[in-house]
Amino acid sequence: MERGSSPPRSRSRVGGTEVTEASPLLSLRLSVDYRNKPGVLRDVSLEIQSGEILGLVGQSGSGKSTLSLAILRLLHLKGGIARGDLLFKGEDLFAKTEAQMRSLRVREISIVLQSPLSSLNPALRIGSQLSEAWRAHATGTQSVCSVAISNALSSVSLPNDADFLRRRPGQLSVGQAQRVIIAMAILHRPSLLIADEATSALDTITQSEILGLFAQLNRELGMGILYISHDLLSVAALCHRIAILNAGEIVECGPPSQIFGAPRHAYTQKLVAALPRLPDFSSQPSPAEPVLIRA
Numbered sequence: 001m002e003r004g005s006s007p008p009r010s011r012s013r014v015g016g017t018e019v020t021e022a023s024p025l026l027s028l029r030l031s032v033d034y035r036n037k038p039g040v041l042r043d044v045s046l047e048i049q050s051g052e053i054l055g056l057v058g059q060s061g062s063g064k065s066t067l068s069l070a071i072l073r074l075l076h077l078k079g080g081i082a083r084g085d086l087l088f089k090g091e092d093l094f095a096k097t098e099a100q101m102r103s104l105r106v107r108e109i110s111i112v113l114q115s116p117l118s119s120l121n122p123a124l125r126i127g128s129q130l131s132e133a134w135r136a137h138a139t140g141t142q143s144v145c146s147v148a149i150s151n152a153l154s155s156v157s158l159p160n161d162a163d164f165l166r167r168r169p170g171q172l173s174v175g176q177a178q179r180v181i182i183a184m185a186i187l188h189r190p191s192l193l194i195a196d197e198a199t200s201a202l203d204t205i206t207q208s209e210i211l212g213l214f215a216q217l218n219r220e221l222g223m224g225i226l227y228i229s230h231d232l233l234s235v236a237a238l239c240h241r242i243a244i245l246n247a248g249e250i251v252e253c254g255p256p257s258q259i260f261g262a263p264r265h266a267y268t269q270k271l272v273a274a275l276p277r278l279p280d281f282s283s284q285p286s287p288a289e290p291v292l293i294r295a
Contacts, residue, residue, distance in 0.1 A: 023090065025050045025192055025224045030084040032066050032075065032248075040066050040080070042248045048192065053218050053225040055235030057271075058245030064228045067245075068196045071226075072109060073101050089191070106137045110185040114197040116177035120169040126180055127165030133184040152183040155220070156213060175206035179213070186217065192224045193217070199234060211238050232271055236260065236279035244268050 024047040032041035041063045048054045058064045069075045070082045073093060086093040088109065096104070113119055121129060130149045138148075153160045156179040169177055178198065185193060195214060199207040215238055217223050229235055235242055236256050243253040244267065252265040260278055263269045272278070 027087040030070055030082050032070055032080050032082045034080045040248050044250050048224050050224055051222045053239045055239035055242040056228045057232050059230055062245045063248045065196055068194050107188045108190050109192045110190040111194040112182055112185050112198045115201055116181045117169055119181050122169050126167050134187050148187050152187045156183045178210055194226045196228045
């Protein structure tokens with residue numbers, strides 16, 4: 001499986017010096033408390049560049065899903081409160097109204113969750129669910145909707161024929177159901193896709209296929225991806241950078257070659273030492289970490 005494409009960088013000249021700089025797609029520095037559990041996230045700082053795949057790895061209960069809810073500003077549904085800075089394309093998400101956030105969700109920031117079959121309505125046909133997902137965040141004719149659905153299904157390598165669209169979730173494999181969920185998430189071509197344990201309920205072969213699909217979406221659509229997982233190995237071949245979350249804090253962040261080859265933090269070292277095998281990076285170069293480069 002190939003990694004996604006390297007994040008794009010813009011070039012400009014300052015005083016005769018060429019500057020290559022990628023402005024962050026998402027920039028955050030957050031702390032999160034729940035009513036009965038303070039300090040779930042403590043001063044977590046992350047940046048994701050446009051077109052970058054950032055892996056966020058941590059054990060169950062480390063705060064991974066809390067961070068995804070905080071980015072979408074949905075923490076209140078779980079009784080959580082976020083403090084700090086949250087910028088998307090340079091705009092302060094904390095300053096936006098709920099109506100503005102509803103428009104932003106899915107159209108600009110979308111999420112794929114863990115359990116595909118439970119995420120779909122078992123009573124509705126796949127075509128109807130895709131149509132509802134599109135119309136919930138867009139207006140237009142049925143023809144425009146049909147084109148968007150066809151493009152999304154093609155992007156996730158699913159058929160667009162009438163037979164498939166008439167099926168109900170119970171008639172799909174788990175892998176097909178997850179591809180349908182991903183198709184719904186990319187209907188509006190969001191700039192950032194959050195995959196929250198999106199492969200943890202899948203068998204090994206299907207997991208590999210879905211990871212390959214995320215890499216493909218990154219390459220073909222230039223979509224930034226926050227890939228959240230408890231499985232360190234699953235992010236090795238996919239992500240440009242990996243952030244390690246432990247007990248509500250980012251303890252280390254770097255390219256896969258660093259995380260696996262020269263981990264700096266004791267917790268990361270323990271995770272790597274517990275792996276049954278290490279990834280082989282010799283045959284595939286590690287994507288460059290987005291940085292400011294002055295020539």
